[in-house]
Structures are given as C-alpha cells and as structure tokens.
Amino acid sequence: MAAYLNRGMSMIAGNGYESVMDSNSRQLHNVNSPLQIFVKAKKNINDIFGDISDYVVETTNFIEGLAADSQADIVDKAETETFRSFVLKINNIREVLARDHMKVAFFGRTSNGKSSVINAMLRDRILPSGIGHTTNCFCQVEGVDGHDAYLMREGSEEKLNVTSVKQLANALCQEKLSESSLVRIFWPRERCSLLRDDVVFVDSPGVDVSQNLDDWIDNHCLNADVFVLVLNAESTMTLAEKSFFHEVSTKISKPNIFILNNRWDASASEPEFLESVKAQHQERCIDFLVKELKVSTVKEAEERVFFVSARETLNGRLQEQNGLPAHTGALAEGFQARYFEFQDFERKFEECISKSAVKTKFEQHSSRGKTISNDMRLMLDNIFERINDLRNKKLEQKKLLTDRISATETQLMVVTREMKMKIHNMVEEVEQKVSKALNEEIWRLNVLVDEFNLPFHTDALVLNVYKKEMNGYVESGLGSNLRARLSTALAMNIETAQREMTDRMTALVPKEKLKDQTNQIITARNQPFEMLYSLNCQNLCSDFQEDLEFRFSWGITALIQRFNAKKAASKTGKSGVVANQYRNNGNLNKSTQAVTPSADLNSPISLLPQFNGEFTTEEQLSLVSRIAAASIGSQGTVGGLVIAGILFKTIGWRVLFAVGGIYFSVYAYERLSWTNKAKERKFKEQYVKHATRKLKLIVDLTSANCSHQVQQELSSTFARLCRVVDCSQSEMNNELKDIEASLNVLEANQKQIKLLRNKASFITNKLDTFENNYIKSN
Numbered sequence: 001m002a003a004y005l006n007r008g009m010s011m012i013a014g015n016g017y018e019s020v021m022d023s024n025s026r027q028l029h030n031v032n033s034p035l036q037i038f039v040k041a042k043k044n045i046n047d048i049f050g051d052i053s054d055y056v057v058e059t060t061n062f063i064e065g066l067a068a069d070s071q072a073d074i075v076d077k078a079e080t081e082t083f084r085s086f087v088l089k090i091n092n093i094r095e096v097l098a099r100d101h102m103k104v105a106f107f108g109r110t111s112n113g114k115s116s117v118i119n120a121m122l123r124d125r126i127l128p129s130g131i132g133h134t135t136n137c138f139c140q141v142e143g144v145d146g147h148d149a150y151l152m153r154e155g156s157e158e159k160l161n162v163t164s165v166k167q168l169a170n171a172l173c174q175e176k177l178s179e180s181s182l183v184r185i186f187w188p189r190e191r192c193s194l195l196r197d198d199v200v201f202v203d204s205p206g207v208d209v210s211q212n213l214d215d216w217i218d219n220h221c222l223n224a225d226v227f228v229l230v231l232n233a234e235s236t237m238t239l240a241e242k243s244f245f246h247e248v249s250t251k252i253s254k255p256n257i258f259i260l261n262n263r264w265d266a267s268a269s270e271p272e273f274l275e276s277v278k279a280q281h282q283e284r285c286i287d288f289l290v291k292e293l294k295v296s297t298v299k300e301a302e303e304r305v306f307f308v309s310a311r312e313t314l315n316g317r318l319q320e321q322n323g324l325p326a327h328t329g330a331l332a333e334g335f336q337a338r339y340f341e342f343q344d345f346e347r348k349f350e351e352c353i354s355k356s357a358v359k360t361k362f363e364q365h366s367s368r369g370k371t372i373s374n375d376m377r378l379m380l381d382n383i384f385e386r387i388n389d390l391r392n393k394k395l396e397q398k399k400l401l402t403d404r405i406s407a408t409e410t411q412l413m414v415v416t417r418e419m420k421m422k423i424h425n426m427v428e429e430v431e432q433k434v435s436k437a438l439n440e441e442i443w444r445l446n447v448l449v450d451e452f453n454l455p456f457h458t459d460a461l462v463l464n465v466y467k468k469e470m471n472g473y474v475e476s477g478l479g480s481n482l483r484a485r486l487s488t489a490l491a492m493n494i495e496t497a498q499r500e501m502t503d504r505m506t507a508l509v510p511k512e513k514l515k516d517q518t519n520q521i522i523t524a525r526n527q528p529f530e531m532l533y534s535l536n537c538q539n540l541c542s543d544f545q546e547d548l549e550f551r552f553s554w555g556i557t558a559l560i561q562r563f564n565a566k567k568a569a570s571k572t573g574k575s576g577v578v579a580n581q582y583r584n585n586g587n588l589n590k591s592t593q594a595v596t597p598s599a600d601l602n603s604p605i606s607l608l609p610q611f612n613g614e615f616t617t618e619e620q621l622s623l624v625s626r627i628a629a630a631s632i633g634s635q636g637t638v639g640g641l642v643i644a645g646i647l648f649k650t651i652g653w654r655v656l657f658a659v660g661g662i663y664f665s666v667y668a669y670e671r672l673s674w675t676n677k678a679k680e681r682k683f684k685e686q687y688v689k690h691a692t693r694k695l696k697l698i699v700d701l702t703s704a705n706c707s708h709q710v711q712q713e714l715s716s717t718f719a720r721l722c723r724v725v726d727c728s729q730s731e732m733n734n735e736l737k738d739i740e741a742s743l744n745v746l747e748a749n750q751k752q753i754k755l756l757r758n759k760a761s762f763i764t765n766k767l768d769t770f771e772n773n774y775i776k777s778n
C-alpha cells in the first residue's frame with residue numbers, strides 16, 4: 001500500500017508535467033507502445049499464416065495431382081479430402097486472425113463513469129455520457145480505415161452516420177435497443193492511436209440494471225483480453241459488481257481485471273480523509289482480486305488498482321489537443337497525480353492487454369498451425385513411403401524386364417544360329433534324298449514306260465498323240481512315285497523341325513504374351529506342306545524322234561552302227577561336260593529360284609552319234625569296214641560284188657551259199673518279226689533311252705528345286721517366329737520405357753514430397769520462433 005502511494009508521488013515529483021507530455025507524444029506517435037507487441041506479433045503470425053496458406057494450397061494441389069494419377073493409386077480419396085480440409089482450416093484461421101484484436105470490456109454500476117473512461121482513453125467524446133442511465137446497450141468502439149466514423153447495429157450491414165458524440169448518443173437513445181445487443185462504432189484509426197493498434201473498447205450498461213449477466217458474459221466477455229471494473233470512488237464496491245465478476249471468473253480462467261476507482265477528484269474536497277479512504281478502497285479491491293476472485297497475486301493486484309478521474313483526464317486531453325495545458329481551467333486539487341495515475345493505468349493496461357491478447361489469441365493459432373503442419377508432414381511421410389514401396393516394385397520389375405530382354409537377345413542369337421544350321425542341314429539332306437530317289441526312278445523308267453498301254457500305231461498323227469500321252473504318263477508316274485517315296489517322311493521331318501523351331505523360339509516369349517499364337521505360327525498354310533517335283537517331261541522330251549525303220553541286225557548298216565555306238569560311248573565324256581555345265585548352272589540358280597528344267601531344255605543337246613565325217617579316219621577302220629563304207633557310198637552294188645568276189649574266192653562257194661542261206665533265213669525271220677508290237681517295243685526302248693538321258697540332266701536341278709522348297713518352308717516358319725519374338729521384344733521394350741517413365745514420375749514426386757516436408761518443418765520452426773518471441777517470453 002505504501003509502495004503504491006509513494007509511486008504516484010515520486011512520479012509527480014520526478015518528471016511532473018513534462019512526463020505527461022512525453023506520454024502524450026508517445027501515445028500520438030505510437031512509438032514503443034506495449035501494444036506494438038501485439039501489432040508486430042499479429043503481422044508476424046499473419047505473414048506466417050500467409051506462407052502456411054501458400055504451402056497448404058501447393059501441397060493440396062500436388063496431392064490432388066497424385067490422386068488424379070489413377071495408375072499410381074498412391075493417394076486415396078479420404079487423404080485428398082483431408083488435405084482440402086487443411087486449406088479450409090487455414091483460411092478460417094486467417095479470417096479469424098484478420099479479425100483478431102485486443103478487446104477491453106468495461107463494467108460497473110450505472111454512472112460510475114465507464115463511458116467517460118473510454119472517452120478519456122480515446123481522447124474524444126465518442127461515447128455518450130451523462131447523469132443517470134445513459135448506456136442502454138453494449139457499445140463497441142473499433143478502428144476503421146478512412147476518415148469517416150459510422151456505426152452499425154447488430155444484425156445489420158447498414159452504416160449509420162455518426163458525426164458527433166451527441167448524434168451517436170441520440171441515435172442510441174432513439175433506437176431503444178435491447179441491453180444485450182451490440183452497437184459497433186467504427187472510428188477512424190487516424191484519430192486515435194489505441195484504435196490504430198487494434199484495441200477494441202466495449203462499453204456496457206450498468207451491471208446493476210440488468211438481470212441478463214450470463215448472456216452478457218457469453219456474448220461479450222469470452223473473447224475479452226482485459227476487463228476494467230469502473231467503480232465510483234465515492235462509494236464502496238457493490239454486490240452487483242462483485243457478483244458479475246464472480247460470474248466472469250467462473251467462465252474465464254484467470255481474467256485480467258483492472259479496477260479503476262473513478263471520480264477520485266470528488267475526494268479532493270475532503271483531503272483529511274483522502275489517504276485513509278484510498279487505503280480502504282485499495283485494500284478492498286486487492287482483497288477482491290486476490291482472495292475472492294483468486295485471479296492474481298497481491299503484487300499483481302497492487303498494479304491493477306488505480307484512483308483516477310476520467311472526466312478530468314478527458315478534459316485535460318481535449319485541452320491539450322487545443323494547444324492548451326491539460327490543467328487549464330478550474331480543476332480540483334491533485335489533478336496532476338490523478339492525471340498521471342490514469343496514464344499509469346493506461347501503460348499497465350496496454351502491457352497487459354498486448355501480452356494477454358498475443359497469448360490467448362495467437363498461441364492458439366500458432367498451435368493449430370503447428371498441428372496442421374505436423375499432420376501434413378506425417379501424411380506426406382506416409383505418402384512418401386508408399387511411393388517408395390511402389391518405386392522399389394517398379395525397380396524390381398525394371399531389373400527383371402531388363403534381364404529378360406538381354407537374355408532374350410542372347411538366346412535369340414543362339415537359336416537363330418542353330419536354326420540356320422538346322423535348315424541348312426535339312427536342305428542338304430532333302431537334296432540328297434530327292435537326287436537319290438529321282439536317280440532310282442530314272443533307272444527304273446523302263447518299268448514305268450512298259451506299263452504304258454495306249455494303242456500304238458506308226459501313223460505319224462497317232463504317234464504324235466502317243467508321244468504326248470507318254471510324256472504325260474511318265475511325268476505323273478515319276479511324280480507320284482517320288483511323292484510316295486519322299487513326301488510323307490519329308491512332311492514329318494519338316495513338321496518336326498517346325499515344332500522344334502517353334503518350341504525354341506516361343507520359349508523366348510513370355511507365356512502371358514504368347515496366348516494361342518503358337519499354332520497360328522506353324523499353321524500359316526491350310527494344307528500340310530507338299531513337295532512339288534517339276535519334271536515337265538512334255539518339254540523335256542519334246543525333241544524325241546523315234547526311229548522305226550526295219551534294220552536287219554546283221555546287216556552291214558547295223559554292224560556299222562553297232563561299231564559307231566561303241567565310239568559314241570567314248571564320246572559321252574564330251575556330252576557329259578556339257579551336261580555338267582548345265583548342272584552347275586542349275587546349282588548356281590537353286591538358291592534364288594526354282595528353275596524349270598524345260599526352259600533350258602527346249603534346245604536339247606544332241607547326244608546321238610554323228611555319222612557324217614566321224615568314221616572317216618582310216619586307221620580306225622578295218623578293211624571290211626572300209627569296203628562296207630565304200631559299198632554304201634556306191635549304192636551297195638559295186639561294193640557288194642567286190643565283197644562277194646573276195647568271199648567267193650576265199651572260202652568257196654558251198655560255204656558261201658550255206659552262210660548265205662542262213663543269213664537270208666535270219667533276215668527273213670527278222671523281217672517277219674518286225675510287227676506293230678515290235679515297233680512299239682522299239683519305240684519304248686528308244687523313248688526310255690532318250691528320257692533317261694534327259695531326266696538325268698535335271699536330277700540336280702530338281703533336287704535343288706525341292707531343297708529350295710523345303711528351305712522356303714522352314715525359313716518362312718522361322719521368319720514368322722522371329723516376328724513373334726520381335727513383337728514380344730518390342731512390347732517388352734515399350735513396357736520398360738513405361739516403367740522408366742513411371743519411375744521418373746515417382747522420383748519427381750518423392751523429390752517434391754521431400755521439398756514439401758522441408759517446407760512443413762520450416763513453417764513449424766517459424767511458428768516455434770514466433771512462440772519463443774511473443775508467447776513464451778511473456
């Protein structure tokens with residue numbers, strides 16, 4: 001108590017009026033005001049929540065992007081909704097933040113001077129004050145940008161013009177508002193530093209005139225940072241005032257309550273009781289705060305009880321605004337002390353309300369901001385882990401696929417090499433088999449020709465038809481014989497080779513991709529493979545010329561022919577060279593295209609012995625031959641006589657006649673045996689000889705042609721299989737590209753999540769710093 005009394009006196013003795021003026025200056029310029037703690041804290045937390053808002057929107061957009069990526073399936077709907085709810089929550093906090101201010105509510109009995117205290121603090125007659133029950137509803141004074149003041153009634157957006165305190169008072173009186181209702185008075189911030197610093201003042205009707213104290217507390221007190229109990233220093237604290245604050249302290253934990261013993265100027269008229277009355281009020285007030293309400297310690301309570309005169313303070317301040325000293329005019333004794341005590345109250349009030357509002361309002365926001373930031377970081381952690389799992393799976397898939405592609409390439413090379421070798425071997429084998437079979441068939445050609453039984457006649461026209469039929473018969477006969485000998489085994493070999501080829505190649509294709517393609521690959525043709533033997537006897541034997549003239553086998557011409565036949569045999573070497581040339585040409589062409597033998601045999605090489613000039617070499621001829629030749633050359637007459645004469649002389653006429661008789665008999669026999677049947681036999685014999693010779697020429701060509709067909713068949717099957725493997729490889733490569741693209745996206749997402757997590761940590765740190773600077777330091 002003594003300390004309190006000394007406080008006021010020492011302040012007055014120390015700085016006096018100068019201190020008052022300094023304080024005014026501080027108020028006007030708002031420099032170093034304790035309210036700046038709230039102002040700075042509000043700006044700081046607003047900036048932080050601006051960052052949080054950007055962060056939450058960025059994160060939510062990112063999460064929505066992830067959710068939209070249907071293939072990844074990383075984020076579910078509920079998570080997206082949660083992120084969206086964060087955006088709403090932050091927006092709500094920002095809205096509340098924008099409305100956050102320091103709120104002080106004034107309570108007390110009617111006419112204690114509540115309105116006067118507010119006016120004194122605001123340095124203007126904003127609120128109506130007067131004798132009796134003036135304030136009939138709650139009046140909230142708050143700052144507004146701009147130059148114009150206005151008021152708004154509760155539940156209405158209509159701005160009512162307020163040009164003066166009198167008009168305002170009149171307006172309130174005329175409206176006859178309910179005592180719990182609120183009238184908001186918007187006063188230009190530029191006209192009052194407290195309003196500029198976001199302090200909102202709430203005036204109330206007298207606590208003694210209302211029964212709705214609970215409603216008051218619920219509607220107007222719960223968000224108040226400071227309560228000011230305005231007492232009339234001329235009387236003691238009433239039960240109504242005490243009851244109200246008892247109610248307040250049950251609903252609000254440790255409310256900040258200041259007690260102003262107003263109208264202290266009235267005590268100046270009785271100076272002898274001044275100190276004792278003041279001490280009595282002081283004690284009662286401290287007891288009320290400490291013992292009854294239990295909202296502060298004694299030390300704190302001593303700093304919360306003041307003895308002031310609102311009316312004097314307001315008048316003094318208005319004088320100052322007019323350029324006059326505050327004490328101008330008729331003032332009661334002790335004005336300076338009361339004026340200073342009012343300022344002291346204001347300073348302590350500002351410190352209290354600033355710290356309290358920062359704590360009660362921003363601590364909650366900061367805590368919610370940190371919770372949201374932490375929740376988001378946890379959710380991002382979960383999503384990061386899910387992406388990591390997915391990424392590991394994709395990496396595993398990539399590795400398997402890469403290994404598979406590489407193994408397939410290696411295997412394909414091996415299988416291709418082996419299959420080429422197999423096709424080569426098979427082609428050679430087929431060539432040998434066909435060659436062997438065809439040679440055997442040619443060797444047995446006479447059997448085939450003998451079985452041809454079309455009626456034979458030497459008539460040129462009939463013979464021509466006979467030859468054509470014979471050619472056709474031989475061609476189809478040889479063909480069917482070859483087919484019977486080779487086709488079944490060949491078809492089986494080819495199918496086996498194709499099956500093996502397919503098995504080897506399809507092993508390189510993943511089973512799931514293979515489906516039912518295997519059979520389609522092999523059965524590209526509807527019919528099983530069948531070899532075509534292009535013998536074309538029609539063309540091959542088109543140059544066949546039969547010789548059906550009767551020739552006595554012991555006649556001179558026949559003997560000469562027999563002799564020349566031997567010679568012709570020695571000439572086959574020459575014709576063989578030609579044939580070999582033909583064969584070689586055929587071999588050269590076989591790998592590119594099947595060659596039709598008839599095309600090259602239209603001008604067959606004549607292998608028949610040449611009579612003209614071949615036997616004219618004299619040392620090769622015997623004497624008889626020379627004579628016979630001479631006899632042929634002279635139409636047989638002279639030659640015959642010469643030979644007869646020589647023989648007559650040499651062996652005698654009897655022997656000669658006997659031999660002649662036998663010779664003639666043989667001649668007669670042969671002549672008589674030269675029937676149509678004999679001619680047919682002779683024809684067939686000549687045909688077999690001719691066809692054998694011609695067919696032998698095309699053995700290599702035909703076998704090459706057949707092997708080529710086999711090569712074509714197997715190569716095309718292999719090519720089809722290669723295409724299947726190629727398709728599978730290209731599918732696998734595409735799959736690999738897809739996986740790599742997914743991995744890139746996942747890695748980019750992880751990178752972004754890391755960034756967002758860091759941002760969340762950064763925001764949490766900012767809020768921690770904010771709490772350290774503004775909340776924990778209080």
Ligand SMILES: Nc1nc2c(ncn2[C@@H]2O[C@H](COP(=O)(O)OP(=O)(O)OP(=O)(O)O)[C@@H](O)[C@H]2O)c(=O)[nH]1
Binds near residue numbers: 113115117266
């Ligand atoms: N002498 C003196 N009179 C004062 C002081 N403060 C206020 N008054 C007067 O007391 C009367 C009531 O003041 P108000 O400010 O209207 O009191 P109030 O508590 O707001 O009253 P209601 O609005 O009716 O609840 C007015 O006539 C003021 O001039 C003061 O410090 N000293």
